[in-house]
Amino acid sequence: MILRSAPASPFGRKVKIAAALLGLSVSVVEADTASPTDSLRRENPLGKIPTLILEDGTTLFDSAVIVAYLDAVAGGNRLIPAELGPRFAALRLESLADGLGDAALLQVYEGRWRAAEKREAAWVEHQAGKVERALAALEAEPPAGAITVGSIALACALGYLDLRFDGRWRGGHPRLVAWLDGFAAAVPAFEATRVKPA
Template sequence: MLLRLSPTSPFARKVSLAAAILDIPLETRMADTADTSDSLRTENPLGKVPTLITDDGESYYDSRVILAYLDHVAGGGRIVPSDPKARLDAMRLEALADGLMDAGVLVLYESRFRPEEKHEPRWLEHQKGKMARAIAALEKLVPAGAEMNNGTITLACALGFLDFRFGGDWRKAHPRLVAFQDAFSAACPRFEETKPKA
């Protein structure tokens, strides 16, 4: 299986981490999402990373679908809980942590795609509001312990993304998230290994 990724994408980290936890080897190839000639755009019409191409040539995206696929390849019920209530809780945690990363990525893209004098403060505040509310909600939703599932894997990557791109400010008022991150990182050495390099 081939994973198209970029080195600093938190969504790609989520997939690399899930594959490492499940012991599924993935070949990797960097993608340039800005390059119109990159085959990524035919592998995934949205032109986004991560995109997974199976040995049968099937493309899977986005990261949520890829985690579900990897869980299926690993026999099922390994990182996507089988119990319906536990699965819903993990999916909601994943959706919220994904949404936090989506808003953060849009804040970063404002600088990447527009010169500073054209930045739209209302748009940036709109996205930053989503980030702040998501972090506050995650502080309440975060499960005790360090169970590895699609929700907690995504949450760990979202917090790692905040550290990498937005500094450690989130840590000040969110002790439960800090405890989660510490426990997750201690229980899963692959988390450190998949850390983005600046």
């Protein structure tokens, strides 16, 4: 299996960590989402990462679908619980964490893709509000129990905030900081996939 991704992508990182925890081999081939000549646009019509290319050439995207596939390949009930209550708790956390990551990414893209005089402060504030509310909800009730797709997604979203926003989230969220420290200690792939700020 080939994973098209970029080192800083929280969603690609989520897939890499999931594969490591499941004991699955995935070759990572870096993708340039901005390049019209990158084969990514043929592999995924959306031109987005992460995209997983299976041995038969079939492609899967986005990270939630890819991790669900990897979990199934590994026998199921590993990162996505089979039992109804725990399953949807994990998927709900994944959705919240992915939304947090999306909102952070959109703030970065506003600065990266739009000329300074055309940037929309209200749009950035709207996305920042999503991040703040997600962090507040997670600080009030940090994840507990077994590592799931949800906790992986959250660790990657928080790691992205560390990378792109200088870890400013940490000051007001001590319970989440402690949770992330525990996750990092339990999951060596988290540190192995960390990208240092340029």
